[in-house]
Amino acid sequence: MRTPSSRPRPTPSRPPLSSRPLDTDKLYTARLQAVRARPYLASALFALHVVESESVPTMAVDGYWRCYVSPGFVERTPVEELAGVWVHEVSHLLRDHHGRGDRVARARGLEGAGERLRMNIAADLEINDDIYGDGLVRPSGAVTPAGLRLREGLLMEEYLREFQLGPSTAEFVWLDCGSGADGRARGWDLGPDGADGLTEQQRDAVRFRVAEAVKGAPGDAPEGWKRWAETAFHPPQPWLELLGAALRSAVSGAGAGQDYSYGRPARRASSLPGVVLPSLRRRPPRVAVVIDTSGSVSDAELGSALLEVAAITRAVGGRRDLVTVVSCDAAARVAHPLCRAEDIPLIGGGGTDLRAGFTTALRTRPDVVVALTDGQTPWPPQPPCRTVVGLFPRTGRGRWRETDPTYVPEAPPGWAKVVEIG
Amino acid sequence: MPENTQLSLADDLLALLSDTTTEPRPDQQLEALTLAVAADLPVLLWGEPGIGKTAALNQLAESLELPLTTVIASVHEPSDFAGLPVVGDDPAVQGVPMAPPDWAVRLVRAGRGLLFLDELSTAPPAVQAALLRLVLERRIGALRLPPGVRIVAAANPRSSAADGWELSAPLANRFVHLQWVHDHDVVVRGLGGTWPRASLPVLDPGKLAGSVEYARRAVCGLLAVRPKLVHQMPSAETRRGGAWASPRSWDMALRLVAFATAAGASREVLSMLVRGTVGDGPGLELLACVDRLDLPDPESVLADPANAELPTRGDLRQAVLDGVVEAVRSRPTRARWDSAWAVLVHALETGAPDLVVVPASTLASLRREEWDVPVEIERLAGVVALSRGADRAAAKVRAGAGS
Numbered sequence: 001m002r003t004p005s006s007r008p009r010p011t012p013s014r015p016p017l018s019s020r021p022l023d024t025d026k027l028y029t030a031r032l033q034a035v036r037a038r039p040y041l042a043s044a045l046f047a048l049h050v051v052e053s054e055s056v057p058t059m060a061v062d063g064y065w066r067c068y069v070s071p072g073f074v075e076r077t078p079v080e081e082l083a084g085v086w087v088h089e090v091s092h093l094l095r096d097h098h099g100r101g102d103r104v105a106r107a108r109g110l111e112g113a114g115e116r117l118r119m120n121i122a123a124d125l126e127i128n129d130d131i132y133g134d135g136l137v138r139p140s141g142a143v144t145p146a147g148l149r150l151r152e153g154l155l156m157e158e159y160l161r162e163f164q165l166g167p168s169t170a171e172f173v174w175l176d177c178g179s180g181a182d183g184r185a186r187g188w189d190l191g192p193d194g195a196d197g198l199t200e201q202q203r204d205a206v207r208f209r210v211a212e213a214v215k216g217a218p219g220d221a222p223e224g225w226k227r228w229a230e231t232a233f234h235p236p237q238p239w240l241e242l243l244g245a246a247l248r249s250a251v252s253g254a255g256a257g258q259d260y261s262y263g264r265p266a267r268r269a270s271s272l273p274g275v276v277l278p279s280l281r282r283r284p285p286r287v288a289v290v291i292d293t294s295g296s297v298s299d300a301e302l303g304s305a306l307l308e309v310a311a312i313t314r315a316v317g318g319r320r321d322l323v324t325v326v327s328c329d330a331a332a333r334v335a336h337p338l339c340r341a342e343d344i345p346l347i348g349g350g351g352t353d354l355r356a357g358f359t360t361a362l363r364t365r366p367d368v369v370v371a372l373t374d375g376q377t378p379w380p381p382q383p384p385c386r387t388v389v390g391l392f393p394r395t396g397r398g399r400w401r402e403t404d405p406t407y408v409p410e411a412p413p414g415w416a417k418v419v420e421i422g
Numbered sequence: 423m424p425e426n427t428q429l430s431l432a433d434d435l436l437a438l439l440s441d442t443t444t445e446p447r448p449d450q451q452l453e454a455l456t457l458a459v460a461a462d463l464p465v466l467l468w469g470e471p472g473i474g475k476t477a478a479l480n481q482l483a484e485s486l487e488l489p490l491t492t493v494i495a496s497v498h499e500p501s502d503f504a505g506l507p508v509v510g511d512d513p514a515v516q517g518v519p520m521a522p523p524d525w526a527v528r529l530v531r532a533g534r535g536l537l538f539l540d541e542l543s544t545a546p547p548a549v550q551a552a553l554l555r556l557v558l559e560r561r562i563g564a565l566r567l568p569p570g571v572r573i574v575a576a577a578n579p580r581s582s583a584a585d586g587w588e589l590s591a592p593l594a595n596r597f598v599h600l601q602w603v604h605d606h607d608v609v610v611r612g613l614g615g616t617w618p619r620a621s622l623p624v625l626d627p628g629k630l631a632g633s634v635e636y637a638r639r640a641v642c643g644l645l646a647v648r649p650k651l652v653h654q655m656p657s658a659e660t661r662r663g664g665a666w667a668s669p670r671s672w673d674m675a676l677r678l679v680a681f682a683t684a685a686g687a688s689r690e691v692l693s694m695l696v697r698g699t700v701g702d703g704p705g706l707e708l709l710a711c712v713d714r715l716d717l718p719d720p721e722s723v724l725a726d727p728a729n730a731e732l733p734t735r736g737d738l739r740q741a742v743l744d745g746v747v748e749a750v751r752s753r754p755t756r757a758r759w760d761s762a763w764a765v766l767v768h769a770l771e772t773g774a775p776d777l778v779v780v781p782a783s784t785l786a787s788l789r790r791e792e793w794d795v796p797v798e799i800e801r802l803a804g805v806v807a808l809s810r811g812a813d814r815a816a817a818k819v820r821a822g823a824g825s
Binding site: 024025026028029030031032033035036037042043044045046047048049050078079080083135136137196198199200201202204205206208209233 | 775
């Protein structure tokens with residue numbers, strides 16, 4: 001955490017020495033206030049183990065849920081700001097910033113202390129844009145998206161792309177929330193074998209209790225926390241891989257693709273007289289792709305999804321005469337050029353009603369129908385074949401019907417495999 | 423140079439390469455696998471290709487002293503598992519027997535063994551269908567596998583499977599799903615010449631009866647208060663094919679808790695097993711329930727406040743204190759009320775003061791008119807000051823927000 005910029009800044013390497021003991025009463029008073037302001041974070045706040053440390057500039061956490069506290073920082077910070085710092089630090093741990101920091105560092109090749117500082121700032125931005133207010137003050141000098149002229153409500157990984165170290169971040173260069181915020185080990189860390197650390201299972205249990213508490217108090221928790229609680233144990237999955245898996249599973253299931261049959265004797269049978277063996281027969285599936293090209297689906301969304309579908313159908317079928325694409329709108333801007341590139345025949349459909357698209361698609365008697373849509377459409381009754389629905393996510397800003405304000409689009413039906421795209 | 427010299431040199435080089443040592447190293451995945459196999463539950467290992475699932479199975483078979491039979495599912499035909507129909511002299515009289523393959527005959531004759539069904543996810547659907555009958559009913563053709571045979575299967579995750587196969591919900595429900603990942607340090611050290619040697623969990627004969635009682639208490643205690651957890655079909659596409667809660671999988675979880683307790687396994691291992699059986703959410707709730715079982719019983723804390731062993735972790739300590747206050751509320755007597763104050767004073771002297779605030783105010787509200795304020799309350803003055811401090815800070819925040 002940080003102190004106001006008006007105060008002399010401690011250097012990162014050597015903060016001012018203080019011989020005074022830690023004022024635990026003040027620290028715990030602040031924790032009590034934090035618990036009263038954010039009751040759903042109580043188990044996480046109480047699970048933190050306080051370690052007094054002279055080498056920490058302010059307050060810092062490690063991945064084992066220890067909280068290192070500088071006595072001098074506690075002394076010069078008012079109780080209500082300390083409460084905000086408590087919640088800030090515990091948020092780093094709940095949102096797994098050290099694990100995510102490591103993953104980002106590996107994925108994007110971000111090495112070195114400078115990059116880790118950027119991660120710390122990005123993690124702070126993710127936290128600071130929604131935890132304060134409503135009984136909790138933002139500590140003075142806290143880094144905010146507005147201060148760096150960035151949008152609010154992004155994730156750490158997104159903020160990382162948005163800024164570079166420079167004059168605007170100069171006042172935060174000494175900022176340090178510890179290894180719990182960015183994954184880089186610090187000198188003061190007690191490490192995995194030190195006393196009072198939480199094991200992975202204990203950390204999961206605490207995070208789970210907090211997630212349940214947030215879900216149990218939906219009125220009190222801000223949006224950011226609710227989103228976190230939803231995804232804490234079920235992180236969103238890579239949709240490209242899921243779409244691929246759903247499609248492969250649909251085309252290789254019984255009734256299509258490659259499977260055993262007793263229709264003709266196996267080649268192996270000649271060496272085993274008296275034994276009846278099935279033989280392996282391959283029947284490539286017919287695939288029909290129904291694309292909802294109404295205005296609410298963006299070109300980029302469609303393009304990426306369609307490329308993947310084309311690649312998969314190439315892999316499983318290989319025969320272009322078996323693939324049909326039906327666009328469910330007159331303005332098939334993306335679908336046409338793409339399909340020309342992939343040499344897939346395009347059959348026009350009408351309207352934005354997906355039922356019409358399905359009717360057209362079923363005329364080619366496919367084994368699998370793949371529908372790419374934002375889901376805001378009426379659905380046909382169960383078609384006589386396997387169906388994979390790639391769903392572009394739409395939250396809150398659904399299409400409406402002018403004549404009927406209470407109109408709610410139907411959700412994708414249960415008979416289809418549904419993959420959330422994006 | 424003559425060829426045979428070259429070959430013998432190559433042999434020497436190979437011998438040098440295979441000359442590796444082992445070091446003891448705890449391996450939680452292997453422990454979890456051992457316990458599940460010991461508990462005679464079919465295990466499904468999910469893992470990317472080439473990360474040592476087969477090597478782990480070899481080590482497991484060695485340590486359990488079971489002969490290992492590996493069957494690569496993807497190179498077999500369905501009839502290899504369902505039995506080969508052999509036409510005899512007069513099928514109408516004798517019927518057509520389904521002849522089992524040789525490995526199954528050997529397994530049955532041995533009476534015990536570890537059957538490893540590898541590459542489950544790359545086998546064609548008809549082969550998988552035949553395999554599932556083997557896993558569920560333990561039947562191969564006309565043969566039935568003896569109880570001494572344990573079954574482990576391995577599959578690639580959907581994202582990396584060569585062709586898509588996913589478990590239907592009823593089948594997924596019968597497996598203990600273990601995610602198999604490689605440990606970077608182990609791989610680097612192993613390639614450097616030192617492979618890990620895990621010490622596997624051993625059941626303690628003295629703990630058997632106690633662990634059954636413990637497991638029943640944990641599972642029943644949870645399901646009694648959370649009836650919704652008994653049956654939770656997975657709905658989202660992303661969670662399909664994984665573990666989910668049903669009476670069957672709860673029965674498996676109960677068995678695993680008992681085995682883990684009898685073997686003294688760590689919470690990490692139990693966590694893997696339980697979450698791999700009933701799913702993440704119900705699994706975590708069961709683990710929380712097990713954690714609570716390990717907390718001191720409120721009644722015994724009330725009986726002897728001065729010597730009560732309160733946990734050091736703040737959230738657990740708060741849970742104990744809340745439990746003590748709840749116990750007083752459920753059966754309020756003067757003696758119990760006084761004793762609870764003594765517990766709070768004990769908690770204050772041994773740990774963080776802010777944990778005591780809420781239980782203290784709840785306990786104070788339980789006071790009857792004829793009860794005098796105990797002397798111990800004096801020693802809680804610091805807690806009152808702390809609480810007031812927090813109130814003041816909150817008031818300052820409110821004032822700041824209003825201005």
